[in-house]
Amino acid sequence: MQETIMDRIRAKAKTLKRRVCLTESDDLRNIQAARKIADMEYAIPVLVGEIATIEKIAKENNVKLSGIEIVDIPTFPKMDEYVQFLVELRKDKGMDEKTARETLKDSCFFSATMVVRKDAHGYVSGGGNPKGYNHNTGQKIKPALQLFKTAKGIKTASTFFMMQLPDPKWGFQGTLFYADCALVINPTAEQLAEIAVCTARSFKNFTGEEAKVGMISCSTKGSAKDPIIDKVVEATKLAQNMAPELLIDGELQFDSAVIPWIAEKKAPNSKVAGHCNVLVFPDLNCGNSMYKATERLAGATAIGPITQGLRRPFNDVSRGCSVDDIVDVTAVTTICEWTE
Numbered sequence: 001m002q003e004t005i006m007d008r009i010r011a012k013a014k015t016l017k018r019r020v021c022l023t024e025s026d027d028l029r030n031i032q033a034a035r036k037i038a039d040m041e042y043a044i045p046v047l048v049g050e051i052a053t054i055e056k057i058a059k060e061n062n063v064k065l066s067g068i069e070i071v072d073i074p075t076f077p078k079m080d081e082y083v084q085f086l087v088e089l090r091k092d093k094g095m096d097e098k099t100a101r102e103t104l105k106d107s108c109f110f111s112a113t114m115v116v117r118k119d120a121h122g123y124v125s126g127g128g129n130p131k132g133y134n135h136n137t138g139q140k141i142k143p144a145l146q147l148f149k150t151a152k153g154i155k156t157a158s159t160f161f162m163m164q165l166p167d168p169k170w171g172f173q174g175t176l177f178y179a180d181c182a183l184v185i186n187p188t189a190e191q192l193a194e195i196a197v198c199t200a201r202s203f204k205n206f207t208g209e210e211a212k213v214g215m216i217s218c219s220t221k222g223s224a225k226d227p228i229i230d231k232v233v234e235a236t237k238l239a240q241n242m243a244p245e246l247l248i249d250g251e252l253q254f255d256s257a258v259i260p261w262i263a264e265k266k267a268p269n270s271k272v273a274g275h276c277n278v279l280v281f282p283d284l285n286c287g288n289s290m291y292k293a294t295e296r297l298a299g300a301t302a303i304g305p306i307t308q309g310l311r312r313p314f315n316d317v318s319r320g321c322s323v324d325d326i327v328d329v330t331a332v333t334t335i336c337e338w339t340e
């Protein structure tokens with residue numbers, strides 16, 4: 001059977017051996033995921049929370065903790081250092097010592113601080129325990145947005161999905177990248193351009209191949225006119241100017257982007273039409289629906305949302321996730337590179 005993108009990610013993760021924090025550490029799924037991550041050597045898992053609780057849950061469920069790091073927030077030896085760091089970083093936003101100490105009791109903020117202090121590579125927030133750490137998406141990502149900051153030249157963090165399709169003819173060995181499907185609700189043309197550039201770079205990082213980015217619209221190369229289309233046209237120009245070395249084109253309808261014979265008719269001069277491996281959608285109404293439609297109707301596996309555009313890696317896994325979802329997203333997180 002042909003190698004899938006997840007096979008490739010798992011194999012690369014094993015060679016990197018990076019430390020990844022798991023924030024919902026009193027949720028059994030995270031403890032079981034940490035066990036699997038340590039056994040498979042995808043990363044060095046760090047359960048962030050309270051050691052007594054973690055050990056109790058592990059014991060009750062026969063999960064061995066060898067090879068898993070545990071950070072006990074209440075007794076963390078570098079807490080004063082972290083507090084000072086947070087005060088310094090966020091004093092303009094009213095962060096004082098008392099607030100910093102309180103903020104660091106939260107496992108997501110604590111993990112984000114660990115990452116910024118270079119004590120871990122990234123953090124994964126997956127699942128949740130209704131009686132303990134039970135962050136919603138906003139609570140999971142806010143520490144990353146506030147502490148990591150965006151990468152050089154990027155103002156807006158966004159997300160992408162790797163859509164692994166049953167037919168290997170699509171994209172990279174059957175995988176297309178879709179963005180943004182989960183974070184930036186209604187991007188401006190500038191934000192859409194950044195999403196295109198970030199997703200092209202993510203594609204290269206994850207596959208090793210050149211991205212061919214299609215800026216998706218209900219129009220192909222002027223076939224229809226409307227302000228909603230103008231946004232995509234403008235975003236295409238901005239993205240091409242921002243990163244002239246990348247192959248980005250638009251506006252393209254979905255079929256013009258991925259079907260060669262339609263591209264030949266509708267966008268004959270495009271360097272990417274008909275062969276796009278990255279599809280950038282105009283807003284979340286479209287992006288979110290497209291990933292769900294592809295998953296449900298085309299039998300694709302959706303890997304994501306994977307955060308991009310930040311200087312350090314963070315990824316969110318939904319509260320209804322499985323142990324394997326946390327394991328896979330942790331492997332993905334180790335591949336996301338640091339940028340300055």
Ligand SMILES: CC(C)(COP(=O)(O)OP(=O)(O)OC[C@H]1O[C@@H](n2cnc3c(N)ncnc32)[C@H](O)[C@@H]1OP(=O)(O)O)[C@@H](O)C(=O)NCCC(=O)NCCS
Binds near residue numbers: 137139145150183
């Ligand atoms: C991510 C999200 C929770 C942020 O919420 P928010 O109310 O904008 O948060 P705030 O305004 O308090 O911003 C928090 C910080 O993050 C920053 N920020 C927010 N969105 C950002 C982005 N996309 N990129 C970079 N920074 C961002 C803000 O600038 C702010 O930084 P600061 O505290 O240093 O000034 C919000 O954008 C959101 O809910 N997105 C959509 C997710 C969603 O509903 N998806 C549904 C489909 S799956």
